[in-house]
Amino acid sequence: MPLFIPSPAHGVWYLGPIPIRGYAISILIGIIVAFVLSRRRWKTTGGDTEHFENLIFASILTGIIGARIYWVLIEWPRYFGENGTWYHIFYVWQGGLGIWGGITLGFLTALVLCRRYKISFLKVADCVAPGFLIAQGIGRLGNWWNQELYGLPTTLPWALEIDKVHRVAGFEQYATFHPTFLYEMLWNFAGAALLLILSRKLRIGSGMIFSLYIIMYALGRFWVELFRIDPVHVIAGLRINSWTTLVAGMVGVVVFVWALKHRKGTEDYSDDVGGSGPITVDRAEADSLGEIAP
Secondary structure (H helix, E strand, C coil), X not given: CCCCECCCCCCEEXXXXXXXXXXXXXXXXXXXXXXXXXXXXXXXXXXXXHHHHHHHHHHHHHHHHHXXXXXXXXXXXXXXXXXXXXXXXXXXXXXXXXXXXXXXXXXXXXXXXXXXXXXXXXXXXXXXXXXXXHHHHHHCHHHHHHCCCCECECCCCCCEECCHHHCCCCCCCCXXXXXXXXXXXXXXXXHHHHHHHHHHHCCCCCCHHXXXXXXXXXXXXXXXXXXXXXXXXXXXXXEHHHHHHXXXXXXHHHHHHHHHHHCCCECCCHHHHCCCCXXXXXXXXXXXXXCCCC
16 A cells, blocks of 8 residues: 555634644744744853844734735735635635745845844844744645645655545545755755855855845755646746746846855854854954944
């Protein structure tokens, strides 16, 4: 008998009248792991942890809002079309978070608060990038709980079984599909490990870790999008998420080239992976951002 990945029989449990959803638990665990790792990395810089915590909490909140806004925009007919129900835009527990919207609004929030607190946005972004990848990977388990956003039909040994009620229209006759949640999760974990190794061994920083995070995630996400069959707008043969990913990846490349040319950091985040030593930051970078106290 072939071996396949089973889907959960239930994605929600009830504690009395209170629903406990696997989707929400996955996202919450990812946030906690990312916060703990990012805070530990930030402490190696000798930065103000209170400001950092405030910044992270605000960015998480706006990131979730941004992720939902992005999803609603690309799924506009579902909520505002002829048969749409507009108030379902608030039903986040049913799924529907677009990670690119979360990344954009979350990091914009961080940028604003970094200016307010007079700390380096690039340093903060480098600190949180590996943890953010891990959080994204863990969050993908939410798609498994909801039996959503899977890929093309397949009978490979690692195929994902999907209940008939959750199968995409036109694919009801198939029972097993590519587990795109697993592909993206493993890619994100591998990317996070690579970023942590680069932080320790090469001590690169000043935006390079952050830009590599964008590039690496974009590469993996573009590949995963080639498998997915959930209905979405298609432009010139590519899913709209693929176009967004391409643009984000190019932005990441531009930022990396700029950082490599202008901001050759010597940041040392080795404490979070077993080493020791504070971070040093180029004087030119700090001066340009007004970060050196008189």
